Amino acid sequence: MVRSVTDQAALSCRPYTKQIVMADRTCIYIAAHVTEAKRVEAVLTRIGVDYALELTGCPPRLLGLFPTRYMGATFYVVAAQAHACRRALHGAGLAKGLVEEA
Numbered sequence: 001m002v003r004s005v006t007d008q009a010a011l012s013c014r015p016y017t018k019q020i021v022m023a024d025r026t027c028i029y030i031a032a033h034v035t036e037a038k039r040v041e042a043v044l045t046r047i048g049v050d051y052a053l054e055l056t057g058c059p060p061r062l063l064g065l066f067p068t069r070y071m072g073a074t075f076y077v078v079a080a081q082a083h084a085c086r087r088a089l090h091g092a093g094l095a096k097g098l099v100e101e102a
Contacts, residue, residue: 025052026082029075029089030097037073043092044075049085052076072097 031037037053044051056074077085086098 024079025076026079026101027074027076027099028082028085029094029099030056031073031075032070032097036094036097039092039094040073040075040089040097043088043094044077044085047085047088049077049081051085 029040031040041051041053052075054074054076055071057071082101086100089095089098
């Protein structure tokens with residue numbers, strides 16, 4: 001059974017900090033599952049980066065056969081830290097949900 005990240009109690013969500021909300025924030029990762037979001041949180045915490053987390057709608061999987069809306073966890077960091085965060089996440093094997101620079 002796949003668990004979506006709508007199980008908010010399973011995430012140790014940090015509150016938005018003024019630094020992230022007020023600064024030029026950049027989306028770096030969209031996690032589709034709780035376990036994936038926890039791994040992203042662990043990497044970002046380990047490297048000492050403040051991040052903001054927002055639950056957002058994700059496109060349905062299963063080829064769109066069943067009209068279901070899934071929720072995902074979108075991770076934001078200050079733009080100046082985005083490249084280092086993406087590199088750390090990729091190095092930790094979390095490439096699937098990386099949002100590349102525009």
